[in-house]
Amino acid sequence: MSTTDSRVGEQRPGGRAERVRTAVLRAAAEILTEVGYEKMRVEDVAVRAGVHKTTVYRRWPTKAALTADAASLHSADAVPIPDTGTIVGDLKLLAREVVVNVGTQEGSRRARSLAAAAATSDELTDAMHGFWAERLALSSRIVERAVQRGELPASTDANLVIETVIGPLWVRLLLTGEPVTEELADRVVELVTEGALPH
Amino acid sequence: MSTTDSRVGEQRPGGRAERVRTAVLRAAAEILTEVGYEKMRVEDVAVRAGVHKTTVYRRWPTKAALTADAASLHSADAVPIPDTGTIVGDLKLLAREVVVNVGTQEGSRRARSLAAAAATSDELTDAMHGFWAERLALSSRIVERAVQRGELPASTDANLVIETVIGPLWVRLLLTGEPVTEELADRVVELVTEGALPH
Amino acid sequence: MSTTDSRVGEQRPGGRAERVRTAVLRAAAEILTEVGYEKMRVEDVAVRAGVHKTTVYRRWPTKAALTADAASLHSADAVPIPDTGTIVGDLKLLAREVVVNVGTQEGSRRARSLAAAAATSDELTDAMHGFWAERLALSSRIVERAVQRGELPASTDANLVIETVIGPLWVRLLLTGEPVTEELADRVVELVTEGALPH
Amino acid sequence: MSTTDSRVGEQRPGGRAERVRTAVLRAAAEILTEVGYEKMRVEDVAVRAGVHKTTVYRRWPTKAALTADAASLHSADAVPIPDTGTIVGDLKLLAREVVVNVGTQEGSRRARSLAAAAATSDELTDAMHGFWAERLALSSRIVERAVQRGELPASTDANLVIETVIGPLWVRLLLTGEPVTEELADRVVELVTEGALPH
DNA sequence: TCATAAACGAGACGGTACGTCTCGTCTTGTG
DNA sequence: CACAAGACGAGACGTACCGTCTCGTTTATGA
Numbered sequence: 001m002s003t004t005d006s007r008v009g010e011q012r013p014g015g016r017a018e019r020v021r022t023a024v025l026r027a028a029a030e031i032l033t034e035v036g037y038e039k040m041r042v043e044d045v046a047v048r049a050g051v052h053k054t055t056v057y058r059r060w061p062t063k064a065a066l067t068a069d070a071a072s073l074h075s076a077d078a079v080p081i082p083d084t085g086t087i088v089g090d091l092k093l094l095a096r097e098v099v100v101n102v103g104t105q106e107g108s109r110r111a112r113s114l115a116a117a118a119a120t121s122d123e124l125t126d127a128m129h130g131f132w133a134e135r136l137a138l139s140s141r142i143v144e145r146a147v148q149r150g151e152l153p154a155s156t157d158a159n160l161v162i163e164t165v166i167g168p169l170w171v172r173l174l175l176t177g178e179p180v181t182e183e184l185a186d187r188v189v190e191l192v193t194e195g196a197l198p199h
Numbered sequence: 200m201s202t203t204d205s206r207v208g209e210q211r212p213g214g215r216a217e218r219v220r221t222a223v224l225r226a227a228a229e230i231l232t233e234v235g236y237e238k239m240r241v242e243d244v245a246v247r248a249g250v251h252k253t254t255v256y257r258r259w260p261t262k263a264a265l266t267a268d269a270a271s272l273h274s275a276d277a278v279p280i281p282d283t284g285t286i287v288g289d290l291k292l293l294a295r296e297v298v299v300n301v302g303t304q305e306g307s308r309r310a311r312s313l314a315a316a317a318a319t320s321d322e323l324t325d326a327m328h329g330f331w332a333e334r335l336a337l338s339s340r341i342v343e344r345a346v347q348r349g350e351l352p353a354s355t356d357a358n359l360v361i362e363t364v365i366g367p368l369w370v371r372l373l374l375t376g377e378p379v380t381e382e383l384a385d386r387v388v389e390l391v392t393e394g395a396l397p398h
Numbered sequence: 399m400s401t402t403d404s405r406v407g408e409q410r411p412g413g414r415a416e417r418v419r420t421a422v423l424r425a426a427a428e429i430l431t432e433v434g435y436e437k438m439r440v441e442d443v444a445v446r447a448g449v450h451k452t453t454v455y456r457r458w459p460t461k462a463a464l465t466a467d468a469a470s471l472h473s474a475d476a477v478p479i480p481d482t483g484t485i486v487g488d489l490k491l492l493a494r495e496v497v498v499n500v501g502t503q504e505g506s507r508r509a510r511s512l513a514a515a516a517a518t519s520d521e522l523t524d525a526m527h528g529f530w531a532e533r534l535a536l537s538s539r540i541v542e543r544a545v546q547r548g549e550l551p552a553s554t555d556a557n558l559v560i561e562t563v564i565g566p567l568w569v570r571l572l573l574t575g576e577p578v579t580e581e582l583a584d585r586v587v588e589l590v591t592e593g594a595l596p597h
Numbered sequence: 598m599s600t601t602d603s604r605v606g607e608q609r610p611g612g613r614a615e616r617v618r619t620a621v622l623r624a625a626a627e628i629l630t631e632v633g634y635e636k637m638r639v640e641d642v643a644v645r646a647g648v649h650k651t652t653v654y655r656r657w658p659t660k661a662a663l664t665a666d667a668a669s670l671h672s673a674d675a676v677p678i679p680d681t682g683t684i685v686g687d688l689k690l691l692a693r694e695v696v697v698n699v700g701t702q703e704g705s706r707r708a709r710s711l712a713a714a715a716a717t718s719d720e721l722t723d724a725m726h727g728f729w730a731e732r733l734a735l736s737s738r739i740v741e742r743a744v745q746r747g748e749l750p751a752s753t754d755a756n757l758v759i760e761t762v763i764g765p766l767w768v769r770l771l772l773t774g775e776p777v778t779e780e781l782a783d784r785v786v787e788l789v790t791e792g793a794l795p796h
Numbered sequence: 797t798c799a800t801a802a803a804c805g806a807g808a809c810g811g812t813a814c815g816t817c818t819c820g821t822c823t824t825g826t827g
Numbered sequence: 828c829a830c831a832a833g834a835c836g837a838g839a840c841g842t843a844c845c846g847t848c849t850c851g852t853t854t855a856t857g858a
Contacts (some may be wrong), residue, residue: 030382036319042813051835053835116319152397161390174373180330187356191394195394195398198326198351198393253806262844323818452809453809518634526772527774556782562764565761575726582757585757589754595748607857651832652830654819659819
């Protein structure tokens, strides 16, 4: 991953452990994306990582633990927090990012599969909750900046705003299965900022 | 699921067959609630229904199919659509109903487990999407009535309002794991109706 | 296995359970003979028996339990107790039977492998002890008959005589590895009946 | 196995190497006695010897090789050849020595475990056969002295007498599992010297 | 009412994947 | 330079659950 040790061939495998860990997590993330948690087999992950099954089990005690690790790895790279100068602009960008991540066929499968797995295994549940708590805390900076700019009242519940913006997207993704589009993202933001009632 | 067509597909409606079907679905719904989809074993469902495992498989080809049936059975009884006379009152009641369903330990497990299962199996996915589409369509009557009363503008996207009201609750339930309370329900409705921006 | 139901193809699996049991035990006995306990794989036994691995584990909890059963099955068919009319004749026949069983390359491997396995697993140990106790008890009838005929004094320890006759054969088989021949069998019997001291 | 060639094959007899070798063999012998060959783990031997697993594998290519070495070390110290002046006295002492070695719970386990291991691995088989061949050759000196004294006829097969004396003890140990006592040792010697037939 | 077709009970089975154990090898530093 | 430390490859073991199959038995329906 890093730019410096991209040497392939590896006569001097210093840091094998780390390389193995990375390779397994990458393989797990890929397979997770391709076939989902249920159909992911630990042995297939091992094979794709160029590693033996027991090696995977040496580091991750269960398939769920491996998935938890792979999922957080996968999510770690992305997630820029928008800063356009207006709360509406920021929230629309934020919502569109969600759409980009889960709006595609592949993204949808990955997200649903992870949500499923999280409901299945306790350790995965914890990992996922932690990830999202952190993710939303970061995003709520958007609201806090708007409060500082005077766009929003000081009493605004930052987390709630974020949750309300992304909420409908996840409802469609997980409950109704209806498409999650950028146009929807914009409409949600307008609803949440303006309110449904006229004024 | 309506009361009149309870013998759809039944060649021999009179008696045991129907009794068995009901007993199995009830047992499945119970166990689903207690331990979740993953840990639910078809054989345990059969035992609790006082029936043999093969009998279950005779009617439902897979565990997912059984779950889909059991889950829709479970959801069928509930769901009154509020009608308080004001959009805010209706939405708050609606949101509180969600909280009542999924806010408890048990409800949370059941809901998460079903969401998980829906992500796992295609047939369950379809069943769940259908259920929620219908559910939200019913709920959006709330918004339509408010439009007719003149509370909300005619351009209001009824479905979107409903999705936005219940969205944050499901985000907490499935993603962050934070508690889902009635107080939260109220705050969400206020945010969605008033909007975050001052006016 | 029986002479009457040799029909292959089995449209009516009446008595399947028994057939499976027999097939697995036979396969296990064969493989045990061919490669020994250590190199015997439960899955190979299953395949040779035309059965799935899990089916084997359903009946026999461990490889050792399967081996114990297979070994006693194997030993059950043989073992005629000689009755030539004289103690020397009977003992020589008995000793030669042992030689026939364990004197060949294959018999030697089988016997040593079983002895090894018996030392490994407690359940196998018990099974093997039981088998041999019974086997020797049967053989000691030889001595008892000789006592009744007046060939041997009434004080003769029947079991001890049998053990002493077959002892050297097993010493060679298990300890020194020297060949176990029929000529040796005869010499042992002469030694045990006549005694080493002159008279 | 003799005391003089303890450095056969050793390039650097002088120090750490030898200490490590001794410690490992002693640890292996102990663990072998305690838990038997099957449950002995190379890594446990290494730990008890205060050495790393790889160090053990540098010197002994396999677990069997290590066991062979450890077992012969263990057996080397014992085994005085009796010399009481009479064949009966010598044989009884010899048999009692066997009883002392294998009659206890611990000795029994060790002996059976080694016999088992010998049946398992070819290299162990050879080592054990060599050990016992030598052992019996030494013991047969007893018979040869008796022949020289005129106690036994010149035609006596020395090895056979020894094998027949210890045979029943090993039969009980390995096959029937019955107790191996000193009283049994005496009775065997009487049977082998006097013969079963009256005279 | 009584034969008969449908459904059921019982039990084993095939199959897939999981997670475990131990052996023996390999790599990387370190005294 | 041998050793400590530890990961790794390999292969078998035993487990859990799903969904299938067959046989014999019960139950509901229609002639």
